[in-house]
Amino acid sequence: MVQTAVDQFREQTDGLLPIRTKPNETPIFQKYLIDFAQLKERNLLTEIPGNAFENGGVYTYAIIYPETDPQVKLIDLRLSEEIRRINLKLDMYRDEHLYPPYGSQIADGVFQINYKKLGLEEPPHVVSPFSNVNLPIVMDTTGSLYIDYRIDLNKALEEQEHNYQEKDDIRYILAETSPFLPAYSLPYTVENGEPVFMAEK
DSSP: OHHHHHHHHHHHTTTOOOBOOOOTTSOGGGTOBBOHHHHHHTTSOSSOOTTBGGGTOSEEEEEESTTTSOEEEEEEHHHHHHHHHHHHHHHHHHHHOSSOOEEEEEETTEEEEOGGGGTOSSOOEEEOTTTSSEEEEEEETTOOEEEOOHHHHHHHHHHSOOOOOTTSOTTHHHHHTSSBOOTTOOOEEEETTEEEEOOOO
């Protein structure tokens, strides 16, 4: 329903998308959020989906491949809420400490969170919209928080046919094979058939 409305909007506007403008540095999977008001103004959508945030639901509707093949996908806002909750604790910690509460280093520039320093009882995690398993929340060198999707990526690489090679961003395998987007993710690539964090250039 929303996909059809987006396609019709593009036809009527010479290829424009009904999206809210976000800053250029916005992460790619959170950048192109659908503006339902634009679709309703053109009568392409009579009502906003019940599961959409704008209608009291837990999903934000977004677009991937905006230039070539715009596809409507969902961002699970429960991920956003948990990231926000941990960020509040992190901000309180940073008010009193110079450095973020780094735990063990997972990859170059990626760390577990020393959750005890934040007053948490267990390592922070979110429930994956892809698999319903717990995914860890991790931190980069600046203290920014991300979700570690390696469990889901590993499963997708094993189960889906793909042509991903080293240095390719493999997050798209999750977006292409489900209704959801891997929001709050760092780039990953594949090495020896397994997902790894992509080293910063």
